[in-house]
Amino acid sequence: MILELEAIAAGYGAKTVVSDLTFRVAAGEIVALLGHNGAGKTTTLKTAMGLITPRAGMVRLAGAPLTRAPVAERVARGLRLLPEGRGIFPDLTVAENIDVVAARLAGRGAMFAPADLYRLLPVLEERRGTRAGSMSGGQQQMLAFALAILGTPRCLLLDEPSIGLAPNLVERLFAEIRNVCRAHGVAAVLVEQNVAAAMALADRVVIMNGGRVVFDGTPQAARESNLWEHF
Ligand SMILES: Nc1ncnc2c1ncn2[C@@H]1O[C@H](COP(=O)(O)OP(=O)(O)O)[C@@H](O)[C@H]1O
Ligand SMILES: [Mg+2]
Known part of the structure; x- marks a missing residue:
C-alpha cells in the first residue's frame, strides 16, 4: 500500500466533518473519491497531505506512520497534492x-x-x-x-482537476493522468465532480457521504449499486 488512511476523524474547530474514515491506495492504483459537495473529500485529501491534523486515526505512506509528519516530509516521500482551484x-x-x-x-x-x-x-x-x-x-x-x-x-492527490475545463481538455488531462499512473506506477486519488470520466479512469471507487465512506469497490460494482443513484 502506498497510502493508508485508517479510522480518520478530522474537522475544523468544534466541527467534525470526517469520521471513522478508512481507505487504502495500492502502488500504481487510481482511486476515484466521489461524493456530494460538502461530503468531506477535500478535508480527506488535506488530512492525507498533512495540512490538517486528524483528531483520531492514522495516516501511513508506504507503510511509514506519518499522521503528524510535516507536509515537507510527505512531499519528499512522494505524496503530492493538486489543490482545489x-x-x-x-x-x-x-x-x-x-x-x-x-x-x-x-x-x-x-x-x-x-x-x-x-x-x-x-x-x-x-x-x-x-x-x-x-x-x-x-x-x-x-x-x-x-x-x-x-x-x-508516488501518490497524487488530485482535487477536482477537471473543474472548469471543456470536455476535450478533460479528456486530454485524464489521458495524461492515466499515462503518468500506468507508465510510471504512480498512484492517484482523484476527487471529481465529473463522475463518468473519473469512473472510466479509476481502478477503484470510494464514495463518501456525510464524512464517511459509504462505498468502496470496483467501478463496475459502483455502477450496479443502488447507492449510485444518489450520486
Ligand atoms: N476551512 C473550513 N472551516 C470550516 N468548515 C469547513 C472548512 N472547509 C470545509 N469545511 C466544511 O467541511 C465540510 C466538508 O467540506 P469539504 O471537505 O470541502 O467537502 P468536499 O470537498 O467533499 O466538497 C463542509 O461542510 C464544509 O463546509
Ligand atoms: Mg472539495
Whole structure:
C-alpha cells in the first residue's frame, strides 16, 4: 500500500466533518473519491497531505506512520497534492513556475524533470514564456498537473482537476493522468465532480457521504449499486 488512511476523524474547530474514515491506495492504483459537495473529500485529501491534523486515526505512506509528519516530509516521500482551484503562481511564466518547483523537487534521478514535462505536455513547451495567469483554464490546469508530478511522485492527490475545463481538455488531462499512473506506477486519488470520466479512469471507487465512506469497490460494482443513484 502506498497510502493508508485508517479510522480518520478530522474537522475544523468544534466541527467534525470526517469520521471513522478508512481507505487504502495500492502502488500504481487510481482511486476515484466521489461524493456530494460538502461530503468531506477535500478535508480527506488535506488530512492525507498533512495540512490538517486528524483528531483520531492514522495516516501511513508506504507503510511509514506519518499522521503528524510535516507536509515537507510527505512531499519528499512522494505524496503530492493538486489543490482545489489550481496550485500555480499566476504572475510567473510557465517556465518560472516549473523552475521554482523543480529547484526543490527534481534533483538528479528524478522521475520527472522539467525537460520530461515539456515532452509530456507540449502545450507547456509552447507557452514557456507566457504568464501562467493569462493562460486558458485548461492550460493552467495542465501546468498545475505538471507541478504536481515534478520530481518523483508516488501518490497524487488530485482535487477536482477537471473543474472548469471543456470536455476535450478533460479528456486530454485524464489521458495524461492515466499515462503518468500506468507508465510510471504512480498512484492517484482523484476527487471529481465529473463522475463518468473519473469512473472510466479509476481502478477503484470510494464514495463518501456525510464524512464517511459509504462505498468502496470496483467501478463496475459502483455502477450496479443502488447507492449510485444518489450520486
Ligand atoms: N476551512 C473550513 N472551516 C470550516 N468548515 C469547513 C472548512 N472547509 C470545509 N469545511 C466544511 O467541511 C465540510 C466538508 O467540506 P469539504 O471537505 O470541502 O467537502 P468536499 O470537498 O467533499 O466538497 C463542509 O461542510 C464544509 O463546509
Ligand atoms: Mg472539495
